[in-house]
Amino acid sequence: MTRVWALTGTGLLAITTCASAATPAHPRAEAQALDLAERAIALRSVQGPGNQTPQVAALYKDALVAGGFADDDVSITPMDDTAYLIARWPGSNSKLRPLVISGHMDVVEAKAADWQRDPFKPVVENGYLFGRGATDMKLDGTIAIAALIELRRAGYQPKRDIIIEFSGDEETTMKTSAVIAEKLANAELVLNIDGGGGVLNEQTGKPEYLTWQGAEKSYADFELTVINPGGHSSMPRKSNAINELSSALVRIGNYQFKPESSELTRAYFVAAAPYVEAKIGAAMRAFAANPADQAAIATLTADPSFIGKIGTTCITTMINGGHALNALPQRATANINCRIFPGHKPADILTELQRVAADPAIGFKDVTEGSVANDASPMRPDFVTAVNKAMALIYPGVPVFPSMASGASDSMWFRYRHVPSYGASPVFIKESEDFSHGLNERTPISSIAPAITYYLSLFTDLSK
Numbered sequence: 001m002t003r004v005w006a007l008t009g010t011g012l013l014a015i016t017t018c019a020s021a022a023t024p025a026h027p028r029a030e031a032q033a034l035d036l037a038e039r040a041i042a043l044r045s046v047q048g049p050g051n052q053t054p055q056v057a058a059l060y061k062d063a064l065v066a067g068g069f070a071d072d073d074v075s076i077t078p079m080d081d082t083a084y085l086i087a088r089w090p091g092s093n094s095k096l097r098p099l100v101i102s103g104h105m106d107v108v109e110a111k112a113a114d115w116q117r118d119p120f121k122p123v124v125e126n127g128y129l130f131g132r133g134a135t136d137m138k139l140d141g142t143i144a145i146a147a148l149i150e151l152r153r154a155g156y157q158p159k160r161d162i163i164i165e166f167s168g169d170e171e172t173t174m175k176t177s178a179v180i181a182e183k184l185a186n187a188e189l190v191l192n193i194d195g196g197g198g199v200l201n202e203q204t205g206k207p208e209y210l211t212w213q214g215a216e217k218s219y220a221d222f223e224l225t226v227i228n229p230g231g232h233s234s235m236p237r238k239s240n241a242i243n244e245l246s247s248a249l250v251r252i253g254n255y256q257f258k259p260e261s262s263e264l265t266r267a268y269f270v271a272a273a274p275y276v277e278a279k280i281g282a283a284m285r286a287f288a289a290n291p292a293d294q295a296a297i298a299t300l301t302a303d304p305s306f307i308g309k310i311g312t313t314c315i316t317t318m319i320n321g322g323h324a325l326n327a328l329p330q331r332a333t334a335n336i337n338c339r340i341f342p343g344h345k346p347a348d349i350l351t352e353l354q355r356v357a358a359d360p361a362i363g364f365k366d367v368t369e370g371s372v373a374n375d376a377s378p379m380r381p382d383f384v385t386a387v388n389k390a391m392a393l394i395y396p397g398v399p400v401f402p403s404m405a406s407g408a409s410d411s412m413w414f415r416y417r418h419v420p421s422y423g424a425s426p427v428f429i430k431e432s433e434d435f436s437h438g439l440n441e442r443t444p445i446s447s448i449a450p451a452i453t454y455y456l457s458l459f460t461d462l463s464k
């Protein structure tokens with residue numbers, strides 16, 4: 001155990017680290033985080049009839065107000081069958097832009113019959129919290145709430161406003177996410193506590209590395225349409241809507257977008273290389289050094305886990321065509337799903353696909369729903385320094401590096417508005433035990449104590 005003293009606006013605040021978790025460093029906050037998470041998991045905050053997201057919002061609001069937030073500073077806004085929450089802790093300098101802490105309250109549907117336990121009855125067993133939302137992201141949310149309340153208890157006074165907000169439909173339509181980002185577009189920066197996170201070694205269970213997320217690919221859907229006069233199938237013509245569309249889809253399927261890298265992905269490749277298979281690791285290092293290295297590109301392109309990290313990808317996901325077994329098709333359509341490398345407009349990718357299809361008769365239409373294009377957030381020194389410092393408190397020597405996600409998180413809505421947003425969860429989990437959106441979701445409760453310490457440091461550094 002190490003003890004560090006951080007200077008705050010009101011005096012000295014003890015930040016005690018406790019990687020071994022032998023002695024609780026912040027017992028009240030740790031207990032509150034787990035208790036609130038259990039109560040939140042018991043609320044079925046799933047889109048559709050009986051959605052209990054508004055009750056999760058009420059639970060969080062009660063905790064925040066009991067923890068020192070003014071009632072007027074915590075708003076819950078209903079929207080469709082859900083709700084969102086925005087809570088403000090006023091800073092001492094109203095000229096500064098707020099620090100925003102961003103999460104969500106809704107969870108993905110869980111079919112109880114397929115689970116070993118009821119997904120909406122939280123259970124702590126063998127050191128794990130089980131239940132829908134244990135990983136994505138009720139525990140992460142309540143750890144952040146408990147950390148803020150601990151800061152208030154310690155008498156901390158932020159210089160800039162600290163705003164914690166929770167969307168209510170991140171897993172589905174993201175309508176509340178879009179509204180929140182619009183309302184908080186003046187934020188200095190956003191900490192998305194639903195992104196990033198640490199990996200525990202599969203064998204030893206010890207922390208291996210932590211990634212913070214500074215970018216994500218943009219999601220887009222393009223619809224391709226071929227129209228044809230059609231006719232009787234006993235009198236075929238050369239021109240056929242399905243054949244014509246198919247030829248274009250093959251050309252698009254064979255096409256590779258220009259490989260590219262960014263400051264963030266190069267940093268990721270160098271830092272992550274030791275943790276992957278040697279051949280891939282060598283290619284990652286070579287690509288980071290030279291994004292035109294053909295051998296490295298070939299190796300990374302051949303691996304479905306890495307092809308998306310070196311450029312835009314587009315792939316056919318649906319086709320539809322013809323109207324009768326004995327008629328020439330009058331219409332054929334296909335959906336091309338793209339994951340766009342940060343920095344490109346969807347319209348430019350559409351134009352590139354049109355060029356590759358090389359058939360002016362094919363109609364192209366952007367049919368993307370619920371997604372917006374966004375650039376990478378800059379590697380801001382204040383954020384990077386604060387994360388490294390917080391990590392050094394809880395897991396000294398454990399590597400920390402940036403990553404780009406395949407999308408889409410609530411950060412997308414902030415980055416779309418040019419507000420820097422960083423996925424910065426400190427919760428560690430084995431890759432083999434990450435069951436977000438899946439069955440028997442669980443998170444080790446040993447993550448709670450270090451995560452509280454990490455947030456106390458991070459929230460303080462970015463708001464003082």
Ligand SMILES: [Zn+2]
Pocket residue numbers: 104136137170194
């Ligand atoms: Zn999530």
